[in-house]
Amino acid sequence: MTINNSLYYRTFQRDVYGMKMETKSTEYKTVVSDVLIIGAGGAGLRAAIEACDGGASVVIVSKSLLGKAHTVMAEGGIAASVADVDPKDNWEVHFSDTIREGVYMSDWRMVEILVKEAPKAVYELESYGALFDRTPDGKIMQRAFGAHTYKRLCHVGDKTGMELIRTLEDQVLHRDIKVMDELFITKIITKGNAVSGAFGLELRTGKFVVFQTKAIIMCSGGCGRLYKVTSNSWESTGDGVALAYNAGAVLRDMEMIQFHPTGMVYPPGVRGLLVTEGVRGEGGILLNSNGERFMLKYSPIKKELDARDVVARAIYAEIERGRGTKHGGVYLDISHMGAAFIHKKLPAMYTQFKEFAGVDITKEEMEVAPTVHYQMGGIRVDPESCKTNVKGLFAAGEVASGVHGANRLGGNSLADILVFGRRAGFSAAKYTKSAKHIYAVDEKAINEQIARVNSYASIKNPVNPYGLMERLRNAMSEHVGIIRDANGMQKALSTIKRIREKAGRVGVSGGLRFNPGLLVCLELDGMLIVAEAIIRSALERKESRGAHARSDFPKNNPNYAKNILCYKKNEEMELSMSPVPEMPDRLKKLVMT
Amino acid sequence: MDKVKISVFRQDPSVDKEGRYQDYEVPAEEGMVVLDAVHYIENNIDPTLSVRWNCKAARCGSCSAEINDFPRLMCKTRIDTLGSHIKVGPIRAYPLVKDLVTDVSHNFEIAKRIPAFKPKRGLKEPFTMNEMDVLRSQEFRKCIECFLCQDVCHVIREHTTNYVGPRHVVKVASLDMHPLDDLDRSGFLNSNAGLGYCNVTKCCQEVCPEHIKITDNAIIPEKERAVDGSYDPIFWLARKIKDTGRSKHEK
Numbered sequence: 135m136t137i138n139n140s141l142y143y144r145t146f147q148r149d150v151y152g153m154k155m156e157t158k159s160t161e162y163k164t165v166v167s168d169v170l171i172i173g174a175g176g177a178g179l180r181a182a183i184e185a186c187d188g189g190a191s192v193v194i195v196s197k198s199l200l201g202k203a204h205t206v207m208a209e210g211g212i213a214a215s216v217a218d219v220d221p222k223d224n225w226e227v228h229f230s231d232t233i234r235e236g237v238y239m240s241d242w243r244m245v246e247i248l249v250k251e252a253p254k255a256v257y258e259l260e261s262y263g264a265l266f267d268r269t270p271d272g273k274i275m276q277r278a279f280g281a282h283t284y285k286r287l288c289h290v291g292d293k294t295g296m297e298l299i300r301t302l303e304d305q306v307l308h309r310d311i312k313v314m315d316e317l318f319i320t321k322i323i324t325k326g327n328a329v330s331g332a333f334g335l336e337l338r339t340g341k342f343v344v345f346q347t348k349a350i351i352m353c354s355g356g357c358g359r360l361y362k363v364t365s366n367s368w369e370s371t372g373d374g375v376a377l378a379y380n381a382g383a384v385l386r387d388m389e390m391i392q393f394h395p396t397g398m399v400y401p402p403g404v405r406g407l408l409v410t411e412g413v414r415g416e417g418g419i420l421l422n423s424n425g426e427r428f429m430l431k432y433s434p435i436k437k438e439l440d441a442r443d444v445v446a447r448a449i450y451a452e453i454e455r456g457r458g459t460k461h462g463g464v465y466l467d468i469s470h471m472g473a474a475f476i477h478k479k480l481p482a483m484y485t486q487f488k489e490f491a492g493v494d495i496t497k498e499e500m501e502v503a504p505t506v507h508y509q510m511g512g513i514r515v516d517p518e519s520c521k522t523n524v525k526g527l528f529a530a531g532e533v534a535s536g537v538h539g540a541n542r543l544g545g546n547s548l549a550d551i552l553v554f555g556r557r558a559g560f561s562a563a564k565y566t567k568s569a570k571h572i573y574a575v576d577e578k579a580i581n582e583q584i585a586r587v588n589s590y591a592s593i594k595n596p597v598n599p600y601g602l603m604e605r606l607r608n609a610m611s612e613h614v615g616i617i618r619d620a621n622g623m624q625k626a627l628s629t630i631k632r633i634r635e636k637a638g639r640v641g642v643s644g645g646l647r648f649n650p651g652l653l654v655c656l657e658l659d660g661m662l663i664v665a666e667a668i669i670r671s672a673l674e675r676k677e678s679r680g681a682h683a684r685s686d687f688p689k690n691n692p693n694y695a696k697n698i699l700c701y702k703k704n705e706e707m708e709l710s711m712s713p714v715p716e717m718p719d720r721l722k723k724l725v726m727t
Numbered sequence: 728m729d730k731v732k733i734s735v736f737r738q739d740p741s742v743d744k745e746g747r748y749q750d751y752e753v754p755a756e757e758g759m760v761v762l763d764a765v766h767y768i769e770n771n772i773d774p775t776l777s778v779r780w781n782c783k784a785a786r787c788g789s790c791s792a793e794i795n796d797f798p799r800l801m802c803k804t805r806i807d808t809l810g811s812h813i814k815v816g817p818i819r820a821y822p823l824v825k826d827l828v829t830d831v832s833h834n835f836e837i838a839k840r841i842p843a844f845k846p847k848r849g850l851k852e853p854f855t856m857n858e859m860d861v862l863r864s865q866e867f868r869k870c871i872e873c874f875l876c877q878d879v880c881h882v883i884r885e886h887t888t889n890y891v892g893p894r895h896v897v898k899v900a901s902l903d904m905h906p907l908d909d910l911d912r913s914g915f916l917n918s919n920a921g922l923g924y925c926n927v928t929k930c931c932q933e934v935c936p937e938h939i940k941i942t943d944n945a946i947i948p949e950k951e952r953a954v955d956g957s958y959d960p961i962f963w964l965a966r967k968i969k970d971t972g973r974s975k976h977e978k
Contacts, residue, residue, distance in 0.1 A: 199779070200835060201872055202787040216853070257853050263844030263905060265861050265868065272855035290865070296786070297868055307835060308843045315832075338824050338832075367782040401758020407784050486784070489803060491758060600770040644775025647741065648825045651774030 161584060162342035164575075167193040167312070168566040169559075170332060170347040172319050172374060175203035176295070176548065177531030178353035179302035180555030181562070185351070186309045188563025193312045193345065195334060197354075197369045200315040201303050204355050204367045205551070208295025209410045209482070210279055211287030212259075212552070213545030214252035218273035220284035225249040226724045227283050232546060233717075233725050235281050235441060236510075236539025237680040238695060239387065242717040243517035244536040248546070248553050255552035256288050264301040266290055279544040280411055281441050287545040292410055292482045298548060316648075317343065319373070320587065320656055322350060322381040322527070323579045329381070329526035330573035333583040337653070340646030342587070344580055348569045349526045349562040352378055353555065356509035356532040357664050362611040363406040364506040365397055374533040376660030378513045379667070383522045385700040386535040386712075387511030388664075389672035389682050392542055393616050395445035397505025399463035404490045406505040409466065409483060411544055413500075414438040416479050418468040420449065421499070422457035428464075443541050443681045446504040450616045453503065463503035469496055504616055508547065510538040510681065511671070514699065519561035520554055526565065530558035540680025587646065590655040596641030599654040602633050606658075606665060614669055619686040623669050630666055637662065666707060671698045674709050729755040731806055733764050735776065736816035739825050746823075748814060755806070761815060762790055762801035765827070777826040785936060788873030791818050792827055798875040798934045818878035831874055837891045840919065844902055847909045860906035867901035867945060869937040870894065876931035876941055882924045890921030893931035893941045900945035903952075913952035922946070922953060 169185045171178045174196035182194045196203060217223040228249040233240055256274065260266065266288050267275035276285045290297040306313065316337040323331045332345040354374030358366025379385055396409040414420075420438055422428050432448040433440040449464050458464060468476060473496035476484055480495075487493040487500060512535040513522055520528045531551045538546060590596075609629040613622035637658055642651030675698060677691035678684050696711040717725070730752045738746030751772060753764045762780060769776045781787040783802045790801040793816045795809060806813065821829035846854075876893035877883055883892050899912045899920075916922040927950075929942040939945070955962045 198781050198787075199789060199831070202781045202789050204782070206787050206871075207782055207784065260854050261846065261852060263846075263902065263908070265856075265864055265905065268856055268858040268861055270858070272857055273853070275858075290868070293786075293869065296871070300868065304838070304843055307839045313835070338828075338830060367784075367787065368780060402756055403758060403760055403763040404784070489785075489805075490760075598774065600774065604770075642774045645739070645741075647739070648777040648828050649775060650769060650777060654774075 162344050162580065164344045164346055165193055165312075165314075166346045166572070167191045168347065169193070169349045169351060169562045170195065170345045171351045171353060172332070172377070173203070173353035173355060173531070173533070174200055174313070174315065175205040175353060175355055175531065176298055176302060176551035177555035177558070178203075178351070179299065179306050180552055181351045181353055181530055181559035182311050183302065183305050183309065184556045184559025185563040186311050188560055190563040190566045193314060193347070194306070195314045195317045195319060197318055197373070198316065200313055201299060203299065204370055205295045205299045207365070207367060207408070208298070208548055209292040209408065210412065210544050211277060211289030211294045212252065212256055212298070212548040213279070213282065213286050213543060214256045214288055214549055215249065215284075215286060216253045216256060216274055216276070216288060218269055219276040220286070223284035223286060228252070228286065229721065230725045231281060231283055232537075232543055233539070235541050235543045237541060239390075239539030239680065239697065239714060241517055241536035241715055242721055243715065246721065247517060247557070248537055248549055251553045252549040255549060255556070259298065259301055259552070262301045262305050264290075264297050266297075277412075278415060280415075280439055281543055282545070292412065292480070294548065298552075314343070318653060318656060319377060320583050321579065322377050323575050324381050324524065325573045325576065327382065327525050328573070329524060331575035333580060335587055335646065335656070337648050340648070342584060344575055346572060346575050348566040348572055349528060351558045351562050352513060352527065352529040352533050353531045353558070354533050357661070358506045358509070360607065360610050360661055360665050360668070361506040362607040363397065363503075365394055365406055365408040366506065371657045371661050372509070372664035373657060373660050374529070375512055375667070376663040378522065378524070378527065378529065378533075379663055379700075379702055381524050381527060382702060383524050383527060383529075384514045385512065385667055386514040386697050387539070387671070388667040388700055389675050389698065390510035390538075390540050390680065391506060391668065392442060392508040392510060392681050393446040393504040394507035395442055395449055395504055396466055396502040398486075398491065399459070399501040399503045400461040400491060407486070407490070408505065408507070409500060409502050410480070413466060413468055413480060413483060416468065416475075417471050418466050420445075421465040421467060422452045423459055423464075424457055428452050428457075441541060442544075443683070446616055447683060449502070449504055459501050461501055463501040465499035466502045467499040469498065472496070508532065508542055510540065510542055511535045518557070520558035521561060521565070526569065528558045528562050530554040540682060587652075587656070590641045590652055591643075591646055591649070593639065593641035597636050597639045599640040599642065599651060599658055602636060602640060603654055603658060603661070605629065606633055606661060610665055614672060616683060618672055618682070618684050620673060623673050627666070627669050630662055630669070634662055667700045670707060670709055671700055674698050674711075731755045731759070731764060731813065732811070733813045733815065735765065735768065735827070737776070737826050738823060740823055748816070759806045760802055761792070761794055761804045761806060761813070764806060765801060765815065777824070777828045779828045786871060788871035791873045791875050791878065792816065793818060793878070798878045800873060800875070800936050803936060818874065820878040820880070820883050821874070834872070834874060834877070834894065837895050838898065841895065841899055841902070842910055842912055842915060844905060845909045846907050850907060854907055856906045864901050864904040864906070866939055867897045867904070869939055870897050871937060873936060875934045875936065879930045879934045881928065881930070886924070888921050888924045889919070890924040893946065895920065896922065896925075896949055897939060897941055897945045900949055903949070911952065911956065913949050913956050916949055917953035917957055922950060925950070
């Protein structure tokens with residue numbers, strides 16, 4: 135069957151918008167701006183607003199369409215001690231909860247900033263037009279979540295992230311900010327130790343773009359897609375961490391990968407999809423295949439509502455000991471709460487199981503297993519300004535590190551992207567005022583990138599990039615999962631080495647325009663770097679702490695109350711330990727009491 | 728293992744003058760959705776097949792397509808609900824980029840024209856709002872911007888008008904029905920956004936994966952407001968008085 139294109143596809147007159155665009159040659163176009171923001175999730179959009187209001191010209195690029203970033207998947211809410219529901223709540227309690235849950239690995243100053251500024255960030259969203267659920271007296275409704283002392287999560291049903299991203303998107307579209315979505319950045323180009331620009335491929339057109347800029351704010355999110363089973367969406371391949379690493383930035387806490395205890399297990403197509411903590415919060419219980427409520431054994435007091443790492447490990451242990459379901463999970467049951475209750479409190483979970491799995495959760499049990507959820511580590515940043523050790527490079531959100539330490543509290547990530555997104559935008563704009571000179575982008579680096587992208591599209595008898603990516607994911611899931619040991623991780627390292635040897639020969643046909651296979655080729659290099667950083671850091675940490683659990687070192691070791699840093703030196707990955715910054719006494723008191 | 732037969736639309740407009748449906752065979756898996764089948768083709772048969780997707784959980788609205796000629800999300804449509812013949816093509820209201828991917832960027836141009844949220848004057852922060860008032864606007868905020876309603880809209884598909892389409896009326900309604908918003912955008916809808924061209928066939932409402940009552944709760948109320956505001960003499964007078972009062976106040 136054939137379709138006449140002209141009949142069916144209408145073409146729209148598209149407006150030319152934004153800043154002046156120069157075309158330097160037929161091979162690439164150059165876009166000049168004060169600030170380039172990579173990633174259009176919550177952090178990127180918030181940073182764009184602040185940088186624009188600070189007087190800088192701003193370009194924001196994103197790998198997916200505008201408004202589709204992984205932030206839309208956030209369910210629970212924004213942790214902020216606005217104390218509308220529990221009047222006893224304040225920033226001090228929020229501080230103590232966050233530091234303790236992070237097993238004393240967080241940068242205290244970042245946590246202090248987060249908890250103090252989160253309420254303001256929530257009110258600011260409201261002034262932009264966001265609509266949170268309300269309490270009976272018209273204030274913002276807050277819900278309870280694991281390891282938060284009080285009801286603290288300001289939310290919009292179970293779609294808080296969606297409201298957040300739409301609200302910020304609106305603000306961005308009504309400002310003089312140039313949005314270039316569906317664009318992949320392949321390299322940050324530096325001059326000396328300062329940012330001079332970046333190179334990118336516009337996916338929709340297959341054209342190259344060179345960005346000439348004074349400052350770059352990295353807001354590209356996490357790396358969940360390094361694993362086979364993850365709650366993360368398509369774009370979370372750790373691109374930003376790898377780009378920054380290659381530009382000379384220092385990474386921190388890369389071994390800290392959060393596993394969410396409850397992801398879907400069946401059918402295979404939705405394996406890993408998140409089942410919100412709210413199910414357990416509303417009374418759901420976990421059962422093994424013998425029908426035993428096993429959390430009574432692992433955590434007699436907090437039971438199902440213990441910290442995420444504890445529950446995830448308990449589920450893992452039950453499955454490992456042969457007490458799992460036939461699809462390799464355990465049962466999560468909330469049917470005893472009654473259909474009316476479930477429809478009211480967990481409508482999205484009801485639909486999710488009904489539509490994808492054909493399971494009626496008001497009558498049947500859900501099958502769940504741990505799923506990779508969040509990267510606590512990332513680029514090391516300065517708490518006040520979000521600047522990195524590379525001049526002109528800033529980072530905020532999941533791609534940055536420091537707030538969450540060894541374990542993240544639910545709801546803190548949405549607060550994180552708003553608070554530090556704003557700070558990164560503000561300081562980048564300020565930086566561009568003092569950095570008068572805008573560097574020319576190195577021609578050699580540009581040509582290298584053009585050659586690199588073209589080689590993927592023109593190589594003869596290429597290796598299938600999807601196959602290599604699958605091997606990487608299998609190795610990470612098998613050997614660098616919830617419970618790790620030196621033996622397995624060494625195996626994963628050698629798998630990475632073997633994949634790297636083949637990665638030089640990956641390629642696809644089909645040209646440069648919207649070619650998903652080509653994108654996989656481009657992502658693969660970065661994914662290998664991030665995977666290596668995770669494994670090496672995890673090997674270095676010879677203890678168990680928070681989300682990082684080792685069967686060969688099952689105990690917490692006070693000698694490792696340090697951050698592991700990871701950086702590039704003479705083209706090789708190097709690691710070092712750095713003591714966690716010491717809290718001032720006024721804050722120590724808060725955590726002790 | 729059982730096989731699933733699936734026809735997928737293929738065209739690279741820079742090379743092919745016309746598009747075609749190509750048949751593929753994909754191993755069947757329990758609970759499989761259309762996007763799984765498309766991914767199988769992409770990963771194992773032809774890596775050049777272009778498809779846009781993100782969350783695979785019906786949350787982001789990226790993987791809109793026409794499945795057996797009906798606008799649906801690929802990630803949410805189970806193969807076992809489709810019968811023996813499965814046909815997947817791109818949404819046709821937008822220019823084709825390649826295969827299943829279309830250029831929906833026009834929607835962001837429209838979004839820029841919609842007057843943004845403007846809080847009423849003299850409000851104290853933090854705001855207080857009644858839960859019942861908030862619920863009304865929250866229905867429209869469920870929209871995942873999949874643009875399936877735009878795709879099914881015959882005004883957009885078959886006519887050249889200035890009608891912006893259901894998605895954008897929903898957006899306007901979400902702002903107009905915000906309890907603390909100060910603007911009335913029905914005039915904008917009427918004069919700049921072609922709302923009058925919508926003849927209330929309710930197709931958009933039928934395809935919405937979030938089950939938003941687009942026509943009943945957004946389009947019809949906005950049409951009524953537009954008519955009241957523009958043509959009802961009493962409303963016209965009331966608005967005049969309100970506007971005069973406002974400008975005095977602002978001076």
